Amino acid sequence: MVIPTAHVNCCLLQRIAAFACALGVAVQAAGCGTATTTLNGAGASFPSPIYQRWFQELAGKGVRVNYQSVGSGAGVRQFIxxxxDFGASDVPMKAEEIAKVSQGVVQIPMTAGAIAVAYQNKGCALKLTQAQLASIFLGKINNYSQLGCAAKPIKVVVRSDGSGTTANFTAHLAAIDPTWKQQVGVGKNVKWPIGTGAKGNEGVAAQLNQLDGALGYVEAAFVKEPLQAAALTNASGTLVPLSLQSEQEALASIDLGSDLIGSNPNPAAGYPIVTFTWILLYKTGNGSRHESLNKAFEFTLSDAAQAMAKDLGFISLPPSVLEKGRQALATVQP
Structure with a gap:
């Protein structure tokens, strides 16, 4: 039996493409099936676990996404x-940043989550007042014995890169402590009074895991054994442990408005440090990438994708926010 040469070549290309995809290489096998488009994005490490899960799902739908978890600051710079092809940030772009993008900007909330005060100290259940939390990061409290636990030095770990997680965390500290507001302030980068620096939520979590007595701040999804999350006090004076219910309660206090941006650095109800996180898209100038971008983010804004949030340590977008997000995506043009 003679097998046509064209058939052999096509099958060979398919096998090569399958092998290359397994290695993470984008290959277009012309004439042998649906070509795969690769989108490149960069930004926030806060939502990286759920983004990576979503993008794995998208690979099976004909859209490959290469997402670099480089921090919100670097993500915005690369987007500008x-x-x-898209950026990601835990803090919406400022007007002066948007003005630098001639194609226009569409900012769409994709998911939400909490910033945990995570620590490694077995047998110590931290329940922090607002004054205690600020004092730890100001260097005024430096031993667990000052917090009701057995004596052990507190080894503070902070972000060293431009970070939306840092911007949201320092916004909370500024809202609860006048000294912090005056001496340190709010930003993606601040001059920390104390602490060892690490890049990304991944880097901070790694440091916390390596250092007995370490304490820092990370997205809740990064809190895994042997780490614990401290219970924190909200604006009404209620001590609240980290939980999906307490996060959702606080998130409900954030009014995103018509432009889909907003925050509440010190909510009166629920766990006190929560935030949305945004995908940054060009309003125009997307060209041949438009179809793939639309397909990718229609999926992430789908009910099926949002349902994955809980198991990954994030909060599904409320229905009203989801609908506004879909409407915003529809304004993105080729």
Missing amino acids: ARTV
Whole structure:
């Protein structure tokens, strides 16, 4: 039996493509099936676990996404420089940043989550007042014995890169402590009074896992054994442990408004440090990438994708926010 050469070549290409995809290489097998488009994005490490899960799902739908978890600051810079197809940030872009993007900007909330005060100290259940939390990061409290636990030095770990997680965490500290507001302030980068620096939520979590007595701040999804999350006090004076219910309660206090941006650095109900996180898209100038971008983020804004949030340590977007997000996505043009 003679097998046509064209058939052999096509099958060979399919096998090569399958092998290359397994290695994470984008290959387009012309004439042998649906071509795969690769999108490049960069930004926030806060939502990285759920983004990576979503993008794995998308690979099976014909859209490959290469997402670099480089921090919100670097993500915004790359987005402005037009070196990526989309950006990601835990803090919405400022008007002066948007003005640098001639194609226009569409900012869409994708998911939400809590910032945990995570620590490694077995047998110590931290329940922090607002004054205690601020004092730890000001360096005024430096031993667990000052917090009702057995004596052990507190080894503070902070972000060293431009970070939306840092911006949201320092916004909370500024809202609860006048000294912090005056001496340190709010931002993606601040001059920390104390602490060892690490890059990304991943880097901070790694440091916390390596250092007995370490304490820092990370997205809740990064709190895994042997780490614990401290219970924190909200604006009404209620001590609240980290939980999906307490996070949702606080998130409900954030009014995103018509432009889909907003925050509440010191909510009166629920766990006190929660935030939405945004995907940054070009309003125009997307060209041949438009169809793939639309397909990718229609999926992430779908009920099926949002349902994955809980198991990954995030909060599904409320229905009203989801609908506004879908409407915003519809404004993105080729």
